[in-house]
Amino acid sequence: MDSPRKPEILRHSAHLFRTNGYIDASMRKIAAAVGIDSASLYSHLKSKGEILQTICHWAAGKYLSNIESVEHSDQTPLKKLEAIIRMHIRMMIEEYDRAFVAEHEWNHLPEPHLSNFLNQRRIYRRKLADLVQDGILKGEIKKIDPYVAVITFLSAIQGIEFWQRSQKNTSAEELEENMVRYLVGGLKM
Amino acid sequence: MDSPRKPEILRHSAHLFRTNGYIDASMRKIAAAVGIDSASLYSHLKSKGEILQTICHWAAGKYLSNIESVEHSDQTPLKKLEAIIRMHIRMMIEEYDRAFVAEHEWNHLPEPHLSNFLNQRRIYRRKLADLVQDGILKGEIKKIDPYVAVITFLSAIQGIEFWQRSQKNTSAEELEENMVRYLVGGLKM
DNA sequence: CCTACCGATCGGTAGG
């Protein structure tokens, strides 16, 4: 199931999944964007679900590999969290289509990919909550429920969707700095 | 287009729109949940889009009437924002189905409802940004881009979705207090 | 509120 045109198909798919939603982005629309007939898509991939799986798996892998590279560094917990928050912000800026789809359309994943994805996500959030807890114990982070803190900043970052849709009076750099000031500042003692 | 069973139909619709998504929540599924045949739905309403419109319009009206009641009180800007943030948190806790649908499925609204909804939302966010700006000028809120601050806390509150899906080890009250501590605390000087 | 049905569109396949 490899093909030189697969990356191109995935790119168009991610864009259509984000703008139309997974269900409204029909294989016929994807094929039209690529410039071939819908039946021809199936010589490059085996199903629509496989496209979604590829996108979600790619994003989840990015997040997991990033946290692993940060987790065992010698930074303080809050600095680690800041690095991770910045990485998520940049994903929403630079890999908008795929980051958005992995966040909003994963529920259409066919099994067993759905269960795998949710498991990975649960583990990932647990690691983040442990970092928050660690920061609280070290007196670096204010007393706050770690899980609530994690879902709060992860969801907050999804708000970049509205910056993407806007006329972007704020630059990407300003956006990142302002959001970090809010989300990291809000964790500090 | 009034009917004694309409509230019941709207309740089931909101629930299915949230869990299945607007498109996957077919009129046949809604009818089955209500306990009638799908054709019979059309004696209570004229289209699927009308259901979505009713839900989105209800939520937008709640938010707008709430901000208007807070806007001209004599509280400080930060206190006003805290009241609004708490109202949004409670909507996600107590009116989860409808709040979620208005936030995630509005893009399927038929025109002219789509344009109306987006206009109302733009005005609402502008009012919130003005409150943030006011707080900055009064030295009560840290220097931060007001629009970025608004999309950050509004999106953060959507993270309550994950609390709703969880086993809820945290009570609704604790959730609200922790989220307020993070989101209001992160705005303070 | 139901039976019966419409045209449109879907994901996917056969066969070349």
Place this chain on the structure above:
DNA sequence: CCTACCGATCGGTAGG
């Protein structure tokens, strides 16, 4: 990579 097509499902309507 295309032509031609499949069964399933969709939102909605006619007529009672």
